[in-house]
Amino acid sequence: MTGSPQYSLLARFIFQKSQFSRTPAKPKQGAFLPHPSTLKISALWRDGLSEQNIWKIGDSLGAARSKQPLARADFDAATVSEAKLTIEPDPLPQIPQHLNLCGWPNEKDKQKAIALELCARSTLIVR
């Protein structure tokens, strides 16, 4: 699955200052790299959500690690296809828009190349 008919806009929350650059305003590759044990990253459909609601969801997702998102990377479903990743819905009790980006390769250099592709095509929104 590369997208959902009614959704096309995605966001990934960034919880660490070291994972984005303010000048130029861009997420860094570390913001997109998957954990080696899961090879997937968490994201969100943001279609139809207000800014306030997007950040509220970010706060809910960060509660588990006692962190608030400092920024987020906004991108679209076409970017995910171009990066050769897949979108797998992963609705959470209070967050039906939650999903995972799957299909990451095992090789670190290939992971980094994909992460850079996502960075290049994302818009950084600093909170």
Added chain:
Amino acid sequence: MTQSCPTFDTSLGLRYWPSTGVSDIARQIKLSLEKSLKHYLEPRLELLLPEIENLRVASDESQIDVDSDTISAATQFVYSLPRFGPIPEVSADPDGEISFDWIGPSGQMFSVSVNKQNRLAYAGWFGEKSRIHGIEQLAESCPQQIIQGIEKATR
């Protein structure tokens, strides 16, 4: 006649600097040159080395901890970096490796991850039709592909 023939490379080169100098005076010249070079490089090292050391304690819960061997490899990588050009930003990857990121003014990006086996995984995004990625091994001097990637991202 006194002759010193230091072998210049593009790395910081404070360690194991090879020289074919043959006399005492040549050795003194070499030491003097090393001393002045070290003085020039200290600000770069003073900035990067503590940042790397801090990654040991700054790891996020969702990440694998950065261990001492990785810090040691990352430190060695810093010594091998080109003497000139922008200083990279340092951070910890989710797998416990240490990343060095260069972001150019127009959004070009180059990144190198160092692991505890001294493996350098690099990737660069320089535009829609210009991307690279690959693997190199940590060595005394910085691999050419990595030097070129840094130059492409930051020029």
